[in-house]
Amino acid sequence: MNIAALLVLVGLVTVFQPASAAHAAIGTPVASTEMPTLEGGKAQVMGNVEANVLVFFRPDQPRSAGALRELARCQKDFAGKSVRWVAVVPSSASLPGVMTLMRDTSFAAPVLLDNGDALYGSLGLDLHPVVVIVGRDQKLAAFEPFRVLDYCTVISARIRHVLREISDAELGAVLDPPKATQGGNEQVARRYRAFAEVQFKNKDYDKALDSVRKGLTKDPLLAPAHALLGQILLAQGNCADAVPAFNQALLLDGASTAAREGLERCKSAR
Amino acid sequence: MTSTRGAFAVLFSFALAVSTGLFAQATQPKSSAASAEVLAEKAAAAPARRAPAPRSLVPLTAKPAPASSHAPFEAGDCNICHQNADPKQPGPVLKKGPALCLDCHEEFNGVMKRAHTHAPARTDCISCHNPHNSAFSKLLHLEPRALCVSCHEKIGKLHDSAKVPHKALTTGKQCSNCHNPHGSTVEKLLIQLPFDLCVNCHSVDTMADANGKKLQNIKAWLLDNPKQHGPVASKDCNDCHEPHGGDLFRLINQDYPPEFYAPYDAKNYGLCFGCHREKAFSTAQTATLTSFRNGATNLHYLHLQQSGRGRTCRACHEVHAAKQDHLIRDGVPYGSGGWILKLNYKKTTTGGSCEKTCHAEKSYANRTAPQQ
Numbered sequence: 001m002n003i004a005a006l007l008v009l010v011g012l013v014t015v016f017q018p019a020s021a022a023h024a025a026i027g028t029p030v031a032s033t034e035m036p037t038l039e040g041g042k043a044q045v046m047g048n049v050e051a052n053v054l055v056f057f058r059p060d061q062p063r064s065a066g067a068l069r070e071l072a073r074c075q076k077d078f079a080g081k082s083v084r085w086v087a088v089v090p091s092s093a094s095l096p097g098v099m100t101l102m103r104d105t106s107f108a109a110p111v112l113l114d115n116g117d118a119l120y121g122s123l124g125l126d127l128h129p130v131v132v133i134v135g136r137d138q139k140l141a142a143f144e145p146f147r148v149l150d151y152c153t154v155i156s157a158r159i160r161h162v163l164r165e166i167s168d169a170e171l172g173a174v175l176d177p178p179k180a181t182q183g184g185n186e187q188v189a190r191r192y193r194a195f196a197e198v199q200f201k202n203k204d205y206d207k208a209l210d211s212v213r214k215g216l217t218k219d220p221l222l223a224p225a226h227a228l229l230g231q232i233l234l235a236q237g238n239c240a241d242a243v244p245a246f247n248q249a250l251l252l253d254g255a256s257t258a259a260r261e262g263l264e265r266c267k268s269a270r
Numbered sequence: 271m272t273s274t275r276g277a278f279a280v281l282f283s284f285a286l287a288v289s290t291g292l293f294a295q296a297t298q299p300k301s302s303a304a305s306a307e308v309l310a311e312k313a314a315a316a317p318a319r320r321a322p323a324p325r326s327l328v329p330l331t332a333k334p335a336p337a338s339s340h341a342p343f344e345a346g347d348c349n350i351c352h353q354n355a356d357p358k359q360p361g362p363v364l365k366k367g368p369a370l371c372l373d374c375h376e377e378f379n380g381v382m383k384r385a386h387t388h389a390p391a392r393t394d395c396i397s398c399h400n401p402h403n404s405a406f407s408k409l410l411h412l413e414p415r416a417l418c419v420s421c422h423e424k425i426g427k428l429h430d431s432a433k434v435p436h437k438a439l440t441t442g443k444q445c446s447n448c449h450n451p452h453g454s455t456v457e458k459l460l461i462q463l464p465f466d467l468c469v470n471c472h473s474v475d476t477m478a479d480a481n482g483k484k485l486q487n488i489k490a491w492l493l494d495n496p497k498q499h500g501p502v503a504s505k506d507c508n509d510c511h512e513p514h515g516g517d518l519f520r521l522i523n524q525d526y527p528p529e530f531y532a533p534y535d536a537k538n539y540g541l542c543f544g545c546h547r548e549k550a551f552s553t554a555q556t557a558t559l560t561s562f563r564n565g566a567t568n569l570h571y572l573h574l575q576q577s578g579r580g581r582t583c584r585a586c587h588e589v590h591a592a593k594q595d596h597l598i599r600d601g602v603p604y605g606s607g608g609w610i611l612k613l614n615y616k617k618t619t620t621g622g623s624c625e626k627t628c629h630a631e632k633s634y635a636n637r638t639a640p641q642q
């Protein structure tokens with residue numbers, strides 16, 4: 001196994017580390033029962049779709065309001081896809097409160113009334129709000145309680161994973177995003193190269209030489225900086241030093257046109 | 271170089287960068303959370319954020335020595351950014367907005383493609399940076415915290431008035447300890463998910479709160495306790511903690527009794543009931559609300575609803591992580607001598623048991639054992 005594959009594996013193990021049992025195990029069959037709806041009718045919990053998204057919430061909870069608002073945003077991305085959204089509330093919840101919350105948050109889904117919290121209990125849930133995703137095979141595919149950050153992004157990724165639109169690794173990158181940094185020696189080197197290029201165009205050769213060399217101390221493997229070093233030296237008539245710089249650039253990047261042209265010009269100048 | 275700086279100083283003595291204020295509207299995604307309600311009221315009077323104030327771009331003179339200086343300015347290469355090379359008459363800049371900066375600082379082209387970007391970084395780098403030199407690092411107009419709270423007033427007031435301020439805001443890189451002011455893949459411009467940021471500091475045995483009480487070495491604790499609380503597993507520390515500062519112990523963002531024993535009163539447990547259902551603890555008989563029941567007898571109710579002897583959640587549960595399912599702790603601290611009364615919890619196929627602890631062995635059952 002190569003190092004990259006090992007790192008991906010370690011990353012996935014970290015990402016998918018289970019929380020202390022707060023729900024039925026992934027893969028648990030979920031029965032599609034008929035339940036009463038908020039409007040007074042009846043509806044099946046599950047539809048014949050790739051992803052049944054069950055949103056358990058309660059009306060007296062700020063987190064539920066936050067979650068529904070976020071989910072209302074998410075829903076738009078799944079229009080026309082094989083996804084069915086269903087809201088599930090305890091039958092003991094304030095029904096006017098549920099209606100108000102649905103209206104205020106613009107979350108669009110049939111609302112099922114869970115008599116005696118039977119469905120909630122059968123899934124081993126112990127909190128609100130929580131999104132449970134059940135696949136076409138009617139097995140529990142994902143479980144996601146509310147989170148403060150990037151909730152819509154995470155839920156979307158969970159659904160897309162069930163729809164097989166994204167891979168395990170892509171889901172992992174959403175659940176555990178890479179560190180958002182920039183800079184470092186490589187970037188500083190690129191800045192110096194860019195700075196040197198402007199100085200070179202302005203025919204400030206000594207300054208350009210100084211800048212590009214500063215860049216190369218930060219990143220000696222930056223091929224365009226070696227090529228630029230050669231170009232500056234060539235402009236100063238110093239092909240003796242320019243040729244090794246062009247050669248180094250080509251060693252690092254065989255496609256460097258600047259280095260190739262520079263070498264040709266030094267050859268012609270002999 | 272002194273003469274160059276002097277010329278710039280004269281030339282720019284009236285020059286102010288006037289920020290448009292447009293970006294005050296098109297900023298970060300809206301808050302989606304219900305956290306920090308306790309603190310929100312305190313800072314409610316303050317606007318969430320203001321448009322960046324116009325700042326002088328006048329270069330500093332040689333004394334006191336600037337803490338940071340832009341390489342082209344330092345080299346006297348005015349025409350890298352301006353139309354002319356003459357420091358006395360550099361003329362207008364070659365490009366407007368960030369495009370000029372991105373010619374050299376090309377990595378920010380990638381940064382600006384991240385899911386969340388800071389509006390001033392998208393529209394005008396000089397909102398935060400002086401392109402010539404500065405008395406602060408990174409060419410910033412002010413030190414990081416002062417610069418951030420000059421727009422994000424609410425956060426500044428929240429931190430300043432908090433009974434429990436978070437030191438992360440005033441040490442090291444201050445706001446930049448946790449936030450990337452340019453762009454990030456994580457909401458709120460966090461450099462990483464909250465947990466990864468928190469353990470950068472909370473992974474030592476020597477950290478203590480303002481009263482000298484030792485703070486948990488979270489990293490070590492999690493290594494030793496594999497069953498994690500949901501928010502910990504989601505790396506979402508700010509589900510329960512207010513990262514900027516607060517009035518409650520341990521920076522928790524909702525009520526929770528600091529004492530170990532406390533009479534049951536639902537309003538004291540806002541932290542837990544923000545997610546978990548209070549009904550699961552106040553309903554004597556249930557077959558669905560909790561798996562900690564003997565038949566339909568709710569054992570949470572039994573433990574908590576005792577007049578004068580109520581226990582807090584952490585009498586039996588760890589907060590961050592535990593070795594056992596349901597975050598059940600190994601033992602209960604008993605008395606002042608540091609003795610741990612072992613719970614000896616055992617999970618069984620039909621329920622579970624605790625033995626010879628607070629009482630004689632007790633077991634419970636609420637499901638049929640799986641067929642072999």
